[in-house]
Amino acid sequence: MLPTLKDIYEAAERIKPYAHHTPVLVNESLNKQTGAQVFLKCENLQKVGAFKFRGACNAVFSLTDEEAARGVCTHSSGNHAAALALAARMRGIPAYIVMPDNAPQVKKDAVAGYGGRIMFCEPTLEARESTLEGIRLNTGATVIHPYNDERVIAGQGTAALELLEDIPDLDVIIAPVGGGGLLSGTSIAATETKKGIRVIAGEPEMADDAFHSMQAGEIIPSVNPKTIADGLLTSLGTLTFPIIQKNVEQIVTVSEEGIIVSMKFVWERAKIIIEPSSAVAVGVLWEKKIDLSGLKVGVIISGGNVDLKKLPWQD
């Protein structure tokens, strides 16, 4: 079942006691630079530093008490893992997180810090999936996929709902696209609450599988993508793709340089820490491949988790 606007409203009620209603920031320098009137929806200021908390929280609190008691599990080394661990801790249930044993220490620490039970495996998709399946069979935990899950999609859509509540007269919303959880949820929330609003995605040029999938009319998987936007490496899912096809006007690709320059500009001028994946959405405005001048544009800043010792402008 594809999620609906009703699911997103229900998700918003469900996660309200746990998630932040994040602020929307405006910045004159960014407006001047891009020619648009830009509204940054700061999901970097969300719990765990990413929008991912919304979807994970909605999924965890959607479970029956009986399901919940057995816990949740996923394989991820990124923001979804941290988000699921925190949401599970808030409900008082275990979260089993499968991570490759070569994952960066900072990511292991984040998940462990939120109380996630980490299960290490070989760094292959096959090992991740078989380890996850083993956990599911042993514990009865519910698998929460990072994006191809209607509860997760509905949760992610709540960010756009809040944004339109705060700034009702937006012309355009831009979100980054990786697996499509944020983009699909955003697109439902936006197009079904505001007639005529345009939903546009930003995607790294170096990981442009969603762009090609839209052109081809079928999911073209991502093959060995290499981009600084490490949250956007995954391919679209069977749930997210049809929603995106229906609601999203177009996917605009952004160069690696555009990502880095946009990221640095937002740090310097807006004084918030955004990760490269967030800068992909800003980069759509920055590179001006499409004309959005004079429009009111909401940009979903997806997260702010970066290693402060490895910044792309340090050398």
Place this chain on the structure above:
Amino acid sequence: MLPTLKDIYEAAERIKPYAHHTPVLVNESLNKQTGAQVFLKCENLQKVGAFKFRGACNAVFSLTDEEAARGVCTHSSGNHAAALALAARMRGIPAYIVMPDNAPQVKKDAVAGYGGRIMFCEPTLEARESTLEGIRLNTGATVIHPYNDERVIAGQGTAALELLEDIPDLDVIIAPVGGGGLLSGTSIAATETKKGIRVIAGEPEMADDAFHSMQAGEIIPSVNPKTIADGLLTSLGTLTFPIIQKNVEQIVTVSEEGIIVSMKFVWERAKIIIEPSSAVAVGVLWEKKIDLSGLKVGVIISGGNVDLKKLPWQD
């Protein structure tokens, strides 16, 4: 005349069309680390990236049309210079900024970017003051001191007013202290709107002139201070000192290490960019020289202007 609560309310009305009502952020990790319930009043997200815009804006828009037409002037190479330049541009009047010729390029660019007319001089206090006096005589511009000015103090106080509007049940407010403009304005706004609220200042151990001034009961000037918190090098003023004496419970000094660790923690966990001077206020909680555990503590994050290529944890 010392500014009053009424002046701060008037300032709030006066600057409302120009300044941001900045968000207040909470962060669970910071609460856990400090033992307090912390509310970050994000003046780093203010125009020009610092609370200084409030005071400069109030001063500029307090002028009569006749005064305003002749412009404003100051000597500063920091946030006050940028703030005054922007406020003057908003009113459509010139801002003459005296800067030492060895000021960092990034600061010159900031002031010029806001339309300030920079006058260079030798890097001595004497040269700065005589250059400023020359400008005043030639142009008739009004001198706006960075902190020892009642219009500026009243403007700075509006940040605490907003903070208490958003979070009315604070037990304590912490602000950093340099010249005392922010601290004195904050202390009037807080103590006169909320009976029993405690106002505490953070000051670098390496620039602890305000601490000594409070002990001595007279202004002890800062002598060659060396701290990473470069916004807090100045000494208290004849207007700010008596206000602080009357309203501020105590001044707590913070080590250089405490400043850097607090700064990095806020970047990493709260995902906002704060400058070292802001981290001095956070450092009061971090170092726990005084016990604020269990209390609701508002912290004024004074600014976010840093050189991203020179971060104190890069080596």
